[in-house]
Amino acid sequence: MNSMIIKPKNEILKKYIQYFLFFKKTDQELLNYTTFPNTNLCLAIYKHNQVSYTNEGETNLCEITNGNTFISRLYGFHKAPFNVNIHCAxxxxxIVFQPSALRVFTDESYENLMLSETVFDEIFPFERNFLDEIFDMTDFAKRADALEILLCENLKDNIPYKIKEALILINNNEFLSIDELSKNLKISETTLFRLFKNNLGQNPKSYLKTIRFRNVLNDILKPRNSLTGIAYQNQYYxxxxxxxDFKNLTGFAPNKIAEKISVTQKDLAWIYQKLENE
Incomplete structure (x- = not known):
């Protein structure tokens, strides 16, 4: 399977879009990959596929099979490893959004969007021919350019100031407690919870936990870092x-994950393997 990350060129758009990710697979062999919880939100658009997604308890599984229409879904807010089985071409x-950035493009509730298979049409209802046109492009770079134009044309920055302030505070000190964050923002913890759920789609405790996990994962994948040092550095005493915590979020012990990871880039850490079709 071919995959490519392309980051936006537009300086304004970079505040809202982390990167574009393209997948192309032409064979019918069964392929599995696993990713791990992150703070971003992914809008995945499929051409001629069916998608079955189960996210219950410890099961966080996406099955992709042949179909005959466009499907578009949101993935994110994972509390367990995200497993994807691809049974077809x-x-x-x-489109991978920065935290809270989906609010720049839509006011629709996260709860509704997370259940929808037509998310793209709901966010961009007037772009009726866009998906036909972009999937006709074989060059990933041209696809990225087309996406940038679409997104720039639909920018409307309506992210509340308090959520922007919260993200700046967290970026400056990722170990803030919920109490410290609410006091810095001069709002109650109840208001903070509602602010995060409405604008990031998850509560502040989950968001902070995911940030700590990603820091730990990045540190583990660097050579010569000791697990004890990583734990203390990330305030695990x-x-x-x-x-x-690490096993719940990855399925592996911290000392085993590095040997399992197949793809590592600045924004990606995957376990990737071909499987035998049943």
């Missing part, structure tokens, strides 16, 4: 708590 485009 695939042509997929992903109980090794058993550190290991339990």
């Amino acid at each position: 695939l042509d997929q485009i992903c 109980d090794q058993s708590h550190f290991i339990k």
Whole structure:
């Protein structure tokens, strides 16, 4: 399977879009990949596929099979490893949003969007021919350019000031407690919870936990970093708590994950493998 990350060129758009991700698979072999919780939100658009997604308890599984129409779904807010099984040929485009950035393009509730298979049409209802046109392009760079134009034309920055302030505070100190964050913002914890749920789609505790996990994962994938040092650096003062948290989010112990990762880039860490069709 071919995959490519392309980051936006437009300086304004970079505040809202982390990157575009393109997948192309032409064979019918069964392929599996696993990704891990992150703070971003992905709008995945499929050409001629069916998507079955189960996210219940410890099961976080997406099954992709042949179809005959466009499907577009949002993925994110994971609390467990995200497993994807691809049973067919695939042509997929992903728009990966920065935290809260979906609010720049739509006021629709996260709850409704996370259940929809026509998310693209709901966010961009007047772009009726866009998907036909962009999937006709074989060059990933041209697809990225077309996406940039579409997104720039639909920018309307309506992210509340308080959520922007919250993200700046967290960026400056990722170990803020919920109490400290609400006091810095001069709002109640109840208001903070509602602010995050309405504008990021997840509560502040989950968001902060995901940030800490991604920092830990990035540190583990760097050579010569000790697990004890990584744990303390990320304010885990109980090794058993550190290991339990990490296993819940990846399915592996911290000392085993590096050997399992197949693809590592600045924004990606995947376990990727071909499987035998049943």
